[in-house]
Amino acid sequence: MTTKKVALLTTNFFHPTNERIIMGGAERYQVDLCRLLRELGFYVEVWQIGSGWTREFDGVRIRSIPVSRSEYHTFPDLSTAFYENSMAFDYAIYFILTLAYPIAREKSIAISHGIFWDWPGFDLMAGRLEERQEWLRRLGIALTGPQKLISVDTNTINFFNATLPGFYHKWEYIPNYVDTDLFHPPEEEKNSTDTIRVLFPRRLVPVRGINETMRAAEKLTARYPWIEFHFCGRGHDDNAERLMSQWIATQERCFYYWKPLEMMPEVYRQADIVIIPSRSTEGTSLAALEAMASGRPVIAGLAGGLSDIVLHGYNGYLIKPTVENLVAAIEDLARDKAKRQIMGQRAREVAMTFNRKIWAERWARVLETVFR
Amino acid sequence: MILLDRQIAIFTPNLLAWNGQEPVIGGLERYLHALAELLTEMGYEVSFHQNAHRDFQTTFRGWPVYGYQADQHHLHLTVKRMEETVRGRVLYSSILQQVYYRPRSICISHGVWWELPGYSPAHARAAYENYVAAALIQATLIISCDYNFLNVARAIYPNLADQKVRVIPNFVDLTQFYPREKEQQPRVRVLYPRRLAPERGFDLLKEVIPPLLAEYPDLEFHFAIDKNTPRYLEIFHAWRQKEAHNGRVLYCHPDFNAMPEVYAAADIVVIPSIYSEGTSFSCLEAMAMGKAVIATNVGGLTNLIIDGYNGLLIHPTREYLTQALRFLIDHPRERLRLGANAAATARAFDRRLWEARWRQYISKVYPLERL
Numbered sequence: 001m002t003t004k005k006v007a008l009l010t011t012n013f014f015h016p017t018n019e020r021i022i023m024g025g026a027e028r029y030q031v032d033l034c035r036l037l038r039e040l041g042f043y044v045e046v047w048q049i050g051s052g053w054t055r056e057f058d059g060v061r062i063r064s065i066p067v068s069r070s071e072y073h074t075f076p077d078l079s080t081a082f083y084e085n086s087m088a089f090d091y092a093i094y095f096i097l098t099l100a101y102p103i104a105r106e107k108s109i110a111i112s113h114g115i116f117w118d119w120p121g122f123d124l125m126a127g128r129l130e131e132r133q134e135w136l137r138r139l140g141i142a143l144t145g146p147q148k149l150i151s152v153d154t155n156t157i158n159f160f161n162a163t164l165p166g167f168y169h170k171w172e173y174i175p176n177y178v179d180t181d182l183f184h185p186p187e188e189e190k191n192s193t194d195t196i197r198v199l200f201p202r203r204l205v206p207v208r209g210i211n212e213t214m215r216a217a218e219k220l221t222a223r224y225p226w227i228e229f230h231f232c233g234r235g236h237d238d239n240a241e242r243l244m245s246q247w248i249a250t251q252e253r254c255f256y257y258w259k260p261l262e263m264m265p266e267v268y269r270q271a272d273i274v275i276i277p278s279r280s281t282e283g284t285s286l287a288a289l290e291a292m293a294s295g296r297p298v299i300a301g302l303a304g305g306l307s308d309i310v311l312h313g314y315n316g317y318l319i320k321p322t323v324e325n326l327v328a329a330i331e332d333l334a335r336d337k338a339k340r341q342i343m344g345q346r347a348r349e350v351a352m353t354f355n356r357k358i359w360a361e362r363w364a365r366v367l368e369t370v371f372r
Numbered sequence: 373m374i375l376l377d378r379q380i381a382i383f384t385p386n387l388l389a390w391n392g393q394e395p396v397i398g399g400l401e402r403y404l405h406a407l408a409e410l411l412t413e414m415g416y417e418v419s420f421h422q423n424a425h426r427d428f429q430t431t432f433r434g435w436p437v438y439g440y441q442a443d444q445h446h447l448h449l450t451v452k453r454m455e456e457t458v459r460g461r462v463l464y465s466s467i468l469q470q471v472y473y474r475p476r477s478i479c480i481s482h483g484v485w486w487e488l489p490g491y492s493p494a495h496a497r498a499a500y501e502n503y504v505a506a507a508l509i510q511a512t513l514i515i516s517c518d519y520n521f522l523n524v525a526r527a528i529y530p531n532l533a534d535q536k537v538r539v540i541p542n543f544v545d546l547t548q549f550y551p552r553e554k555e556q557q558p559r560v561r562v563l564y565p566r567r568l569a570p571e572r573g574f575d576l577l578k579e580v581i582p583p584l585l586a587e588y589p590d591l592e593f594h595f596a597i598d599k600n601t602p603r604y605l606e607i608f609h610a611w612r613q614k615e616a617h618n619g620r621v622l623y624c625h626p627d628f629n630a631m632p633e634v635y636a637a638a639d640i641v642v643i644p645s646i647y648s649e650g651t652s653f654s655c656l657e658a659m660a661m662g663k664a665v666i667a668t669n670v671g672g673l674t675n676l677i678i679d680g681y682n683g684l685l686i687h688p689t690r691e692y693l694t695q696a697l698r699f700l701i702d703h704p705r706e707r708l709r710l711g712a713n714a715a716a717t718a719r720a721f722d723r724r725l726w727e728a729r730w731r732q733y734i735s736k737v738y739p740l741e742r743l
Binding site: 115117118119120122123140154155157158159161162163164165166168169171172173175279280302303304307308309311312313314318320346349350352353358 | 484486487488489490491492493495496497500519520522523524526527528530531534538539541647669670671674675676678679680681685687689713716717719720725
């Protein structure tokens with residue numbers, strides 16, 4: 001039997017013009033999905049925007065298509081060029097839902113990583129009402145091509161069924177995953193007399209609640225000499241990182257750094273409380289799942305897929321991430337060791353059901369129905 | 373200090389049947405009983421205003437209930453009349469049929485309701501533009517029973533929904549619903565504790581039952597169903613009569629107080645909703661009873677069940693439902709594990725927590741005194 005070939009289309013795994021690559025959640029997902037496809041016996045290539053170069057990453061060839069036009073959050077030239085040039089491939093994966101517009105390969109699957117248009121600022125990006133309508137119209141067309149639509153959270157499926165219905169049976173919920181062997185609780189929890197460490201393990205961007213968290217940190221460190229805040233993540237640019245460092249220098253017991261992925265399990269293990277205070281634009285966050293797998297109670301914003309993994313008052317808290325609510329929730333957990341312990345333990349239990357092996361099985365099942 | 377009006381009028385489609393006699397059985401009605409009890413305890417004077425065949429005035433559990441003559445196809449006219457008749461403070465029991473929301477009012481969302489299969493984008497748009505937008509713009513707060521409504525509304529109206537919607541998940545009364553010792557029975561019992569309405573997935577469930585009954589001689593299905601709609605009941609009986617193994621298709625019409633026993637006798641509980649679902653009382657009660665629940669990934673059920681942890685969360689198709697039932701029938705120990713986790717998670721939905729959250733918003737929007 002000849003090896004079947006899969007082409008995965010994305011926009012920017014590598015930066016189109018240089019070799020910079022920031023391994024965020026989506027990039028990690030893509031690498032893991034390519035590995036899974038290869039394990040299942042497929043030949044995989046990734047296609048993206050670029051000047052026509054070809055590179056390799058993790059044993060996978062990455063080709064670029066020299067187009068860049070983007071309109072209404074879609075990439076019609078890229079999608080069309082991909083469609084025409086990938087005929088030698090048996091199957092396709094649209095790594096971003098809108099890439100399936102205006103035309104998609106017959107045996108294909110598209111992935112939604114969560115709703116990103118649920119924040120007030122999107123109104124500015126989407127522009128005038130007609131433009132928003134046009135964007136929605138294109139999104140509707142993107143749903144028609146692929147045989148299966150994968151969503152990392154249930155919220156996205158419910159949104160589409162409530163706005164662009166008609167694809168009820170195409171949707172499959174495959175939540176994100178965590179390597180529960182790598183991310184695990186410490187062998188021994190640290191002594192209760194230690195300081196309480198609050199960890200913010202996200203990028204320094206407003207939708208992730210960075211500004212509310214900084215303000216909450218100011219209030220709580222002033223109130224309690226035994227509380228400390230750790231901000232662990234990159235900014236979108238040097239300036240954001242510089243501003244963060246400047247603010248940190250003025251604060252007591254606040255720390256800012258970032259760590260390579262392989263150090264993250266230890267970063268989580270050293271925390272007592274992990275906060276994921278997203279305002280919006282959220283799926284089943286990898287950071288939240290990793291914190292949970294590490295046995296940490298999570299304080300999460302009530303956005304997107306976070307309500308698929310956190311049960312308020314059971315394995316963490318789901319709050320509207322205002323400064324006031326953040327302070328109250330952190331205070332509540334910081335002062336109650338027993339609660340942190342029981343919630344952390346339940347968080348670990350819940351995370352076990354988002355184990356990477358289960359994710360791989362769910363994907364294998366979908367691949368079996370479409371790629372045949 | 374000025375004492376303010378203690379009266380709160382609750383507008384609702386049907387607390388009682390349209391003849392003003394028997395109470396309607398359903399989640400919305402149960403919700404309103406609990407809310408009216410809380411309001412009464414807080415010192416408010418509660419009255420209900422609802423649709424009726426012809427105008428009536430009666431009392432229910434001590435609360436005055438006013439019926440306003442209504443035509444099924446022109447319900448907005450009845451709402452308009454209620455609006456004109458009632459002075460003072462109003463609490464709107466659902467988004468569905470309201471057209472007007474007065475300033476300083478709370479409106480309750482029981483979940484996204486318009487996502488039925490077969491709708492077109494135009495239908496869907498009409499639903500949220502005509503109903504959701506009005507509530508978001510006019511009411512002071514929308515209390516949603518699930519996170520899903522908030523997130524769907526926010527993906528459509530990012531600004532408004534973020535400002536106006538707050539979530540208070542539904543509750544379970546842990547003094548009534550708790551795990552009980554189950555008597556050893558030779559058969560595995562699957563319970564459907566829902567109304568027979570189409571959105572609750574009876575049609576989906578009945579498709580998968582015949583092959584399973586044929587395959588498993590020790591399996592039985594138990595329907596704990598309502599008598600609200602005679603037509604649905606006729607369809608149920610017609611179906612049951614034709615079913616080859618109908619000796620193992622049982623049914624009952626329990627009142628609410630009998631429900632703990634009904635759950636106790638089951639091994640597996642199915643909540644196969646296909647649309648219009650919030651944080652279902654039935655699902656929460658089955659969880660609190662420590663049962664293995666199979667729920668669909670529709671609406672607020674996703675805020676209760678984490679697949680493989682405290683139940684099974686499936687896409688609402690025959691294949692998935694059959695597979696999930698088979699799995700639980702074949703794995704009694706998995707039923708116990710999922711049930712134990714379900715009972716533990718249900719404690720986070722204790723009725724007292726629900727009351728505490730509601731109190732805050734009631735005091736804010738309907739203050740009893742002003743300094």
